[in-house]
Amino acid sequence: MLRKTIRxxxxxxxxxxxxxxxxxxxxxxxxxxxxxxxxxxxxxxxVLKFKPxxxxxxxxxxxxxxxxxxxxxxxxTHIDYPVMQGKDNFEYLNKDPYGDYALSGSIxxxxxxxxxxxxxxxxxxxxxxxxxxxxxxxxxxxxxxxxSSHRTGTLxxxxxxxxxxxxxxxxxxxxxxxxxxxxxxxxxxxxLDYIKxxxxxxxxxxxxxxxxxxxxxxxxxxxERMLVFGILSH
Numbered sequence: 001m002l003r004k005t006i007r008x009x010x011x012x013x014x015x016x017x018x019x020x021x022x023x024x025x026x027x028x029x030x031x032x033x034x035x036x037x038x039x040x041x042x043x044x045x046x047v048l049k050f051k052p053x054x055x056x057x058x059x060x061x062x063x064x065x066x067x068x069x070x071x072x073x074x075x076x077t078h079i080d081y082p083v084m085q086g087k088d089n090f091e092y093l094n095k096d097p098y099g100d101y102a103l104s105g106s107i108x109x110x111x112x113x114x115x116x117x118x119x120x121x122x123x124x125x126x127x128x129x130x131x132x133x134x135x136x137x138x139x140x141x142x143x144x145x146x147x148s149s150h151r152t153g154t155l156x157x158x159x160x161x162x163x164x165x166x167x168x169x170x171x172x173x174x175x176x177x178x179x180x181x182x183x184x185x186x187x188x189x190x191x192l193d194y195i196k197x198x199x200x201x202x203x204x205x206x207x208x209x210x211x212x213x214x215x216x217x218x219x220x221x222x223x224e225r226m227l228v229f230g231i232l233s234h
Contacts, residue, residue, distance in 0.1 A: 047064065047081065047082055047097055047098075048080070050063060050064040050068070050071075050082060050097075051071055051080070051082075052071055052156055054156075054162075055156060055160040055161070055162045056160075058156055058157065058158055058159065058160040059158065059160075061082060061158045062158060064082055064097055064098070065082075065084065065097055065098070065099060067084045067085055067086060067091075067092075067099075068082045068083070068084055068097065068158060069083050069084065069085045069109055069115040069116075069117075069157060069158055070082070070083040070109070070117065070155050070156060070157045070158060071083065071155070071156045072107060072124070072153065072154075072155050073153055073154045073155075074137070074150065074152075074153035074165070074214075075150065075152045075153055075154075076149065076150045077132060077137040077150060078131070078132040078133055078136075078137060079107075079126075079132075079134075079135065079137055079153070079214075081097075081106070081107045081126075081134070082097050082106070082107070083107050083108065083109055083124060083155075084097055084106045084107065084108040084109070085108055085109040085110075085111060085113075085115050086108060086111060087111060088111050089108075089110060089111050089125070091108075091111075092105055092106040092108040093105045093127075103127075104127055104129060104133070104134060105126070105127050105134070106126075107124060107125070107126040107134065107135070108124065108125055108126075109122065109123070109124055110122075110123040110124070110125070110183050112182075112183055112184040113183050113184075115157075115158075116157050116158075116159050116161060117155065117157055117161065117163065117212070117232065119183065120188050120209055120210060120211065121183050121186050121188060121191060121211045121212075121213070122183070122211070122212045122213070122232070123180075123181070123183045123212075123213045123215065124212065124213065124214050124215065125215050125216070126214070126215075126216050127216065127217070128216040128217050128218065128226070134216070135214060135215070135216035135226075136216070138170075138214060138215075138216045138226045138227070138228050139216075139226055141167070141170040141201070141226075141228045142170045142171075142172070142200045142201065142226070144201060147167070147170055147201050150167070151166055151167045151168075151203075152164070152165060152166060152167070153165035153167075153230070155212070155232065162234070163232040163233065163234065164232070164233050164234070165212060165230040165231070165232060166205060166230055166231045166233065167228055167229065167230040167231075168202065168203045168204070168205040168208075168229060168230065168231060169195045169199040169201060169202045169203070169228070169229040170199065170200055170201045170226075170227070170228045170229070171195065171198050171199040171200050171201075171227055171229075172200070172218070172224050172225065172226055172227070173194075173198065173224070173225055173227060174223050174224060174225070175217075175223040175224070175225050176223060177194075179191055179194045180194065180213065180215075180225075180227065181215075181225075188208065188209060188211060191211065192208060192211075195229055205231055206231075207231045207233050208231060210231060210232040210233065211229060211230070211231060211232070212229070212230050212231075212232050213227050213228070213229050213230075214227065214228045214229075214230075215227045
């Protein structure tokens with residue numbers, strides 16, 4: 001009787017171990033598939049067909065989405081994406097430019113900023129992705145050699161305004177720093193004072209009445225953000 005009970009208990013334990021092992025295996029498979037999908041979404045090249053080839057084609061962005069406000073290209077990087085703007089700053093955190101759910105999200109303009117980039121200060125956000133995808137490349141800008149060789153880009157708005165971007169500073173800042181992260185209430189003199197005081201890299205430049213910032217998170221464990229600041233000019 002005792003041996004039979006032991007055999008039953010052992011069989012039950014074996015089944016529990018098998019079920020747990022199977023669950024762990026399925027979780028690992030799901031995690032792998034999820035990681036692949038995040039990487040795919042962050043590197044989805046299909047949106048490039050909506051990239052305007054000059055200001056005459058700027059309206060093609062509306063074929064992508066009514067929320068598309070511009071196209072951003074940073075020379076020498078993987079940053080070559082449409083810029084979205086949602087009703088708030090959460091909408092495109094986990095939504096791709098097509099409007100579908102995606103952990104990699106989209107590059108998006110702060111909802112408080114003017115969609116035609118007429119403000120004195122425009123703030124863009126993007127997730128920190130591996131291999132320089134989305135705004136993952138921003139980390140490199142804090143290195144002097146990289147910064148000096150990647151200081152230019154372009155921004156073309158859906159309305160046909162074409163801007164050159166010249167980067168002049170790179171720094172890390174907490175996400176609750178209102179001088180940076182409240183563009184609707186930020187005076188450029190205060191912003192420039194903060195940048196000069198806290199920048200890891202700073203280059204004096206002209207035309208600082210029209211500033212653009214690119215921001216990305218550093219990790220899920222803290223509120224620190226990596227930012228690169230540039231001047232918009234025609």
